[in-house]
Amino acid sequence: MNKFFSIVMFSTIVAIAGCGKKSDCTTSNCLNGGTCVDGKCECPIGFTGDCSQEKVPTSMTISKFVCTKFPGKNNGVLWDNLSGGKAPDIYITFSKNGASSNLLKTNYYSDADTAKYYGFQTTAPITVASPTEQHDIFMFDDDTPNGEEIMDFVSFIPYQAGKKFPTQYTIISESKAISIDVYCTYTW
Ligand SMILES: [Ca+2]
Numbered sequence: 001m002n003k004f005f006s007i008v009m010f011s012t013i014v015a016i017a018g019c020g021k022k023s024d025c026t027t028s029n030c031l032n033g034g035t036c037v038d039g040k041c042e043c044p045i046g047f048t049g050d051c052s053q054e055k056v057p058t059s060m061t062i063s064k065f066v067c068t069k070f071p072g073k074n075n076g077v078l079w080d081n082l083s084g085g086k087a088p089d090i091y092i093t094f095s096k097n098g099a100s101s102n103l104l105k106t107n108y109y110s111d112a113d114t115a116k117y118y119g120f121q122t123t124a125p126i127t128v129a130s131p132t133e134q135h136d137i138f139m140f141d142d143d144t145p146n147g148e149e150i151m152d153f154v155s156f157i158p159y160q161a162g163k164k165f166p167t168q169y170t171i172i173s174e175s176k177a178i179s180i181d182v183y184c185t186y187t188w
Pocket residue numbers: 079080081141142143149
């Protein structure tokens with residue numbers, strides 16, 4: 001028998017054996033709400049295999065960021081200490097690490113109060129084309145017409161692997177001075 005026929009014969013035997021094979025699943029072993037159909041788990045979008053494995057999103061959409069914590073002072077003094085002792089005028093930028101242009105730059109809130117939460121969003125949702133790559137949020141104190149001061153920044157990877165695709169999650173800066181909630185959806 002030549003090699004070609006050996007392969008055909010082997011494939012045929014495997015195919016016949018496959019027909020009599022018992023089911024790979026029952027509804028109870030398909031996870032995360034998956035159901036067993038014809039011996040195969042049918043999974044909620046984003047999951048595969050026995051529905052415990054996540055598919056990496058091809059893109060994400062961020063609808064808003066909400067800042068729940070920011071530093072009210074800069075080394076013990078008010079951010080606008082030189083201009084009459086005022087709280088900072090906060091805004092953020094969101095960018096892919098190393099990218100020269102921002103995916104988002106917001107307007108600022110004047111004299112921001114550390115006891116309040118501040119939402120940052122644009123008229124159109126932000127598309128994150130590389131959800132597995134590092135992105136950065138910088139927070140600034142606007143000092144127009146004298147530029148701005150960087151208050152702190154948060155680096156993060158938008159797709160948090162193994163977390164089951166939360167539509168809201170919290171990121172905290174390394175200094176722990178800034179805490180921001182991210183509101184997002186996923187596309188596969
Ligand atoms: Ca300032």
